[in-house]
Amino acid sequence: MQGHDHEEIKDKDEVLARYMAQHGLKSTRQRSLIIDTFFSVGGHLSVEELWNKVREQDAKVSVATVYRTMKLLNECGLAHARNFGDGQTRYEAAAGRDHHDHLICTRCGTIVEFENDRIETLQDAVARKHGFTVTSHKMELYGLCRECQRSGARASEA
Amino acid sequence: MQGHDHEEIKDKDEVLARYMAQHGLKSTRQRSLIIDTFFSVGGHLSVEELWNKVREQDAKVSVATVYRTMKLLNECGLAHARNFGDGQTRYEAAAGRDHHDHLICTRCGTIVEFENDRIETLQDAVARKHGFTVTSHKMELYGLCRECQRSGARASEA
């Protein structure tokens, strides 16, 4: 998950500190805990999942604070809000990572990340053709992972 | 947006009728109204927007019925549920249309649809490389449309 470390966006903490400073935000115990937990757990967490992890450390943190903190992380670009099929917003770490997309198994829920420059290039071309300037994008491929393809050809447990 | 019309999925009504029959569903006045309205209005409607259109014809249709009907349309593949940034699920007509993706202007909300076979091909390749069989996908490019690029270089009316 990390090879070279020359010009990577310094450090999450640094980016965050700068953002907070510029916006007159304060560094608190619960924010640190939430942020640390978020980045160490990784994956695509829903606020509730993250809240549960956080409560293992400090049972008194309220879910409202987790919501507020994740909104901040999202605004300063350290986390991306995603919205796969289920009703909740999920966040994933973003700083220092190249953009990537997702392959989602509709049977077992596995999420595989990937990136493909050729697709990105084509996306830009398409956008340009329509007069758009693209600032971000999201692409999700839904289907069956290798496991689920062989195991359940007859999946159907509504 | 439509050239040939030889093998296109017969007709929305036919697909729907078959689906309803196979599931023991009934054809009712409100379902017909909702479905007709949905397909004639077109675009990417939220349930509430659709409900408003429907109520112009029959003020007594409840929003619950619209929710239930759109869920059905989605299940039988005649409508696709989309989830752009705002909090609501939006539906778009699907029968007989080729798959397509979206370009979304983050300033004025314009949504442009497009399709690109080369990207689709690459997506399949990527999926295959990861052992996945893709059944569907969604791709959204966010940015500024031509209009918004020139008009507001300094957009910011939170």
Added chain:
DNA sequence: ATTGATGCAAATTATTTGCAGGCTG
């Protein structure tokens, strides 16, 4: 008549927010 469909309101779920007191800079 049967059985699924509808309307309504109450129930859920996800997320936001007002407020009083607490903690950070």
Added chain:
DNA sequence: CAGCCTGCAAATAATTTGCATCAAT
């Protein structure tokens, strides 16, 4: 010590659901 933060509970917003009643087959 001023102003941002936090917890808590109430408020929203989107969607679902129980139930008595109604309509389609």
